[in-house]
Amino acid sequence: MEYEKCYVYEPEGQGPAKRRQIEPQGLQASWKLRREAYQAAWRAQKAQIDAKLSDLNAYAVRSLTAFLDEAAQSPQSSAIPTAILSTGPEASSSTAVTEQLSRDQNAQKCRVFLSISASTGPNLKALLKAIIQKATSRQESPDDDDEDDEVTTRKKGAKLLNYDLQLLADYVSERQLEQVAIAVGDTEGFDSDLLSELVELLGYWCDRIPVVLLLSVATSAESLQQRLSRSAVRCLKGQMFDVAASAIQLEHALEAVVADHPTIWPGSDLIGLILERQSDYIQSIDSFTHAIQYTYMSHYSANALSILLIPSIKFANIPPDHFEALRNVDSFRQHCRGILDDNQASRVRELLDSDEKLFNLAADSIRDLRDRLNSMLPAMKLLQHIQDILHSYPVTPTMPFSKAYKLAMAGRLTQDSSFIRSMLLSVRKSQQHIIGQVLQAFNISSIPATFRSQAETLGKELIRLSASAAGENVQLRSEESVKNSTLRTTVVAQKVELSKQKATLSKRDESYTKLLRRLSDLLERYFGEALVDPKTCLFHELVVYDLRSPYRDTFTPRPRQAIERALATPHDYLDCDCCGPDAASRGKEMMLASSQPTTAVLYQLYLESGSLINVNDLRQAFLAVTAEDGRSEEENTALFQRALAELRSLGFVKGTRKRADHVAKVAWRGL
C-alpha cells in the first residue's frame, strides 16, 4: 500500500482483534476516573474562559450593533456606512466579534450578515460571486466552477451573470431586506486595487442595495486610507471601533483561568512560557486556551495522583499503589522531615503505615492549599491596584495581572521580597490622596474582614487628619518623603559633603507619618499572610502544575535541532552500546565512528565541509570511515547513496551547476 496515492485503511488480517483490550495496570488503572475528572474540570474551566471573553467582546458587539441599527434606520446616502474595527496585530479578536455579530444579526430576518476575507477570491469577479452566493445563501451546484457564463434566470426576463450585483439587488427587494452587512476580515491581506474596486462598485450600488461594510484593520485607519483609491475613499462613511487588543484579552483569559476556584493552577514557569509564546508569535487567544487545556490534559493523564483532585473521591475508590506514589512526593518527604525534626516519629510512622491517614492528610492539605491559593487572588488584585495608584503620576507601565500572578506563583511576592519592600517604601512616602485611594482599594469583599476593618479605621483617621489640614490649607507630609528633606552640599577640605536636612515636621505631619507606618505594617501583614510561596506547601505537586517540558515540546517544537541532533549524535536517540562516547572522550564532541548509522556518518562529514562539496571526495571519505565495518565497497556505496539521498530530501544539500559532481550545502548546523 505504500506506493498508493491514498487509500482507506484496512487492517491486515483479523489477528489481534481482541488482544489489545487489556485493562491498564498499576497507576494507569485509575485513568478512567481521572479522565472523567479531567473532562468535568476542563469543561467548567472552558466555560469560564469563554464567558469572560465574550463579556470582553460584548462592548464591541453592542456598539457595532447600535451602529448597524442606526445605519439601517437612516436613509441610504451616497456613501456606504463603514465600521472600521481596529484590532491590533492579532486579527482573530475581530473574527470573534464578527462571528458573534453574525450570530445576532442573522437571527433577524430583515438583515444579512456575511464575511469575506482575502482568501475568498483573487479577483473582483470571484469576490462578487462569493458575496452574492453568501448573501442569497444559494447552494452552488457542483459543477459550475469556472463557467463564468453561467446565468441565472430571473422572474423578470433578462438573464444575468452570476457575479452581477443586480442579483443581490433583486434579492434585497424581493425579501425587503433592510441591510446587507459585509465584514471584511483582513483588509491588509487584500490587494489594494482589488479592495478599492470592490468598494467603488458597492458605492455605485448603494442606492439599490443597503450595504454596510465592516473593515477590520490591524494597522491603522490612516494606512487603510492610503491604500484605497481616492474615489473609493469617497464612497465610505467611516466610524472607528476599538476591539479589545489581544494582550488585554490574554490578561482577562488568565484571570478567568484562576479566578473561580480552579482545580489546578498553572505554575509560574509554565505561565511564563505560555505568555512568551503568545507575544513572540502573535498567537491568537485560542492558542492560550489550548495551552491551558493541554495543561489540564497533561496533569490528569500523566500524574496519577490527580485522582485526589476529584471532589467526590472516597478512600475506597483509590487503588492502594497510588498511596505508595503519594509517599514518594517531594513535598511529603519534606513534611515528614519536618515532623521528625519535631521528634514526632510516631506520626510519621502512622502516615507511612496507614493509607487512610495519608488520604485524610492529603485531602486536608489539598483543601488548605486551595484555600490559600484562592486567597492569593485578592492579594494579587490589591497589589496590582496599589501599583496602579502609586505609579499613576510618573507614567510607568502598571503591573499587569499576568505579571503579578507569575511573581506570586514563583514565590517572589513573599513578605521579604524586594518587590513588596519597595512597594511599602513608596507607600510610606506617598501623599494623602494616594493613601486614600490605597485604603479604598482594600475594600474588596474577598479580603479577610480583620484587615478590612483595620483599613477602615485608618481611613477614618486619614479623613480626620486631612480635614484639619485642609482647614489650614497645608499638605500632609510624611517624614520619609524625599520632598521633605533638602540636600546640602558643603565643601570641606576640598571634598564635597552631602548632608540631608529634614524639614521640621508639624504634629499633624507626625501623626500622618505614624498612620503611614501603620498602613505599611497592615499591608505587610496582609501580603505576608496571603502571598505564600506555593512551592513550600505540602502536596503542591498535585494542585500546582508547573512542568515546562510537555508544553514546550508539544507547542513549540524545534524540529531542526531534533534532526541535527539525531544525525550529529545518534547515540542520544539510539542509546546503543557501540556509538556512545567512551569514557576517555566523555564530555568532548562526538567523534565519527563507523558504527553510527550511515546517514549520521555522512552528515558529520558534510558538517566538516565548506559550502561546496565534491561528491567523489565525499564518497571516498565515507568509504574510508565505513570500511572499518568489513562490508564490501559496493554495499557501502549503496549506503552512501542512500545517505546522500536522505540528506537531499531532508533539504541539507542541493545540486549545483557551479562545478561538476559537486553539491551545495544548504543548511548550516546550529543556526
Added chain:
Amino acid sequence: MPKRRRTDNAVEEEESTPQKTRRTAQNDSPPSNATTPSNRKSILKGTPTRGPNGTSVVEPTPKSLRKVLFSTPAEKAEAAEEQETPTATRNDRSARRKSARTLQKQPDDESEDGDVAQDTALAEAILDQEDEIVGEDEEEVVVADASSQPTADTPTKRGRGRPRGRPKKERTPSPPPDLPPHELYFFQNRAGANKTSANTLAPNLLLNHEDYLTNINAYKDPHEQDIKRLADLHKRAFDQWTFEREEGFNLCLYGYGSKRQLLMDYADHLYHSSPKPPRIVVVNGYTPGLTLRDIFTLLAKTVLPKSTKLPSLPVPLLDLVLTHLTSNPPSPPITLLVHSLDSPTLRRAPAPALLGRLAAHPFISFIASVDTPQFALLWPPALLRQYNWLYHDTTTFKPYIAEIDVVEEVNALLGRSGRKIGGKDGVAFVLKSLPENARNLFRILVIEQLGAMSHLEADATLGGGDVEDEDEGMLGVSDDEDAAAEAQATPSRRQKRGRPPKKAKAAVTKKVVAPAAEGVEYRTLYHKAVEEFVCSSELSFRTLLKEFHDHQMVESRKDGMGVERLFVPGMGRGELEGLLEELV
C-alpha cells in the same frame, strides 16, 4: 600536501589537456603526485585546487627547483585572486605564465642560444616580482582568516617558507565553542573554505537500481535492535496520542527517520483498540503524482453516499465533503493520516490552506508526519490556528524506503539522467532497436559532442591565458607531430580505451573549428555522416535524425551565430563515454 591527495583521475585530466604534452614533465613529476587519498578526515577540508596555468609541473633543472619552492603559494595567490580579480593582476599573470613557460622550455631549447638568455633573465625578474606579490597575498589571506574566526588560535602559518608537507590551512572541523548564532553563520560561511578538488565521480561508481537493491537488501543494520527499541518507545505514546486527538488536537510528528511504519502501527492500534473502529483515510504524501483531488475524491467516496455526483475541481469537492460532514457527523470522527505532509507535492500553494480547512473541521482528526527540518515555514499563523497541532518528536532512524527513490534522487542531485527515458540506458535501449546506420550516426554525434565538450572544458580550465596556443592551432602553425601527440593524449588517456585514432583526430580538428559552443553543427554532422557512408542524401540524414528527435535523444538549438547545433541532451561526459563504449 595538496598534491598528495590528487587522484589518478585528476592527473589524467590535467595531463590530457593539449597544453601539457611534454612527456618529460609527466615522468619527472614528484612521486607525491600519484598517491591516492587515504586520510579520511582531511579529504574534505582543504582539498586542493590546482593552478589553472599548471605552474606546478616540475622540471628537473635547478632553476625550476626554485619555482617548486613557491609553487604552493602561487596556488594560494590564485585562490585569492578568484575572489577579487583586478584586470591588472590578470594581465600580470599571463606575463608571468609566459615567463614560467620560458623557464620550463629552457632545457629543450638549450641548443639555440642567443636572446634566450635575455628572455630567461626577464622571466626570472617577473617571477621574482610574483613571489613578492604572492607573499603579500598570503599575508592578506592569513589576516582575513584570523578575523573570520576570532576565538580560534592565531594562525600558525606566516611568511613564505612553509614546509611542504603541511596542510594548506589548518581549519578546526568544528567551530570554537559557544559562538553566538550569527558568528556561527559567518564561521560556517567563511570565505575560502570552499576549496574542493576537481575530482569527478566516475559514473560506474554509483549503483543502478538493481545493484542498489541487492546491496541494500543484503545490508543488515547493526542498530536494528536500538531502532526497534526506539519505535517501541514511541508506541507507548499511542494511548496518549489517542487522548490528545479525542480532545480536538491534531498531531504532527517530526524527527529524523521514516515515520510511515510507526503511523501505520498507530492506525492498527487505533483500529483494534477502539470499540467502534474509525474510518482511517491514509494519504501517502510522498507519492509524486498525488493531487489534492485524489485526496478529496477519496474522502468524498468514504463520506458521501455512493450516488452523489462529485464535482471535478478540488475546492467545491472539499466544500461538499465539509458541508456533508457538518450535517451528518460520523460517530467516531474520520481519521486522516498523511505521511510526509511537507513533501514537494503537498507543499505547493493551495494544498496547505485546503488541508488546513480539513484539519479545522471538528469531525476530521488529522495526523501527519513531516520530514524536513523546515516544515514549520509551511504554515502562517492563521493556518496554524486551523491545524491546531500538537507536535511530537518521533525520531525513528528508519530508512525512508517508500518515501525516497534513492538512485533517482542521487542522480537528480548530481544532474545525471540515470535510467529515465532520456537517460543513458534508455537511449541505449532505443538504439538497439534501430538500424545499423542510425546507430552509426548516433555514434558520430556522441563522438563529436565529446570532442566539443573536452574543448569546452579545456577552455574553462585554462582560462584566457592560452589564447596564443589556440591561435597557433587556428593558424595551423602547430606541426603535425604535435597534433598527433595531442590526439593520442586527449582521448585515449582520458578514457583508457582504444578508439580508432581517426575519430580521435576528428574530434581534435572539430575542436578547432567550433570553439566554445555546445553540441555539433548540423552541417558538420551531415558531412561527417556522408563521409562515413552512413547516409547518402540529406533526406535520409534527416529521416535518421527524426527518429532520434522522436525519442528525445537529440535536441537542436541555434547558437549565437544562428547556426543550428545538434546535441544529446541531459548527459554528462561520463555517461556519453559509457554510451559510446556500448555503441562501438
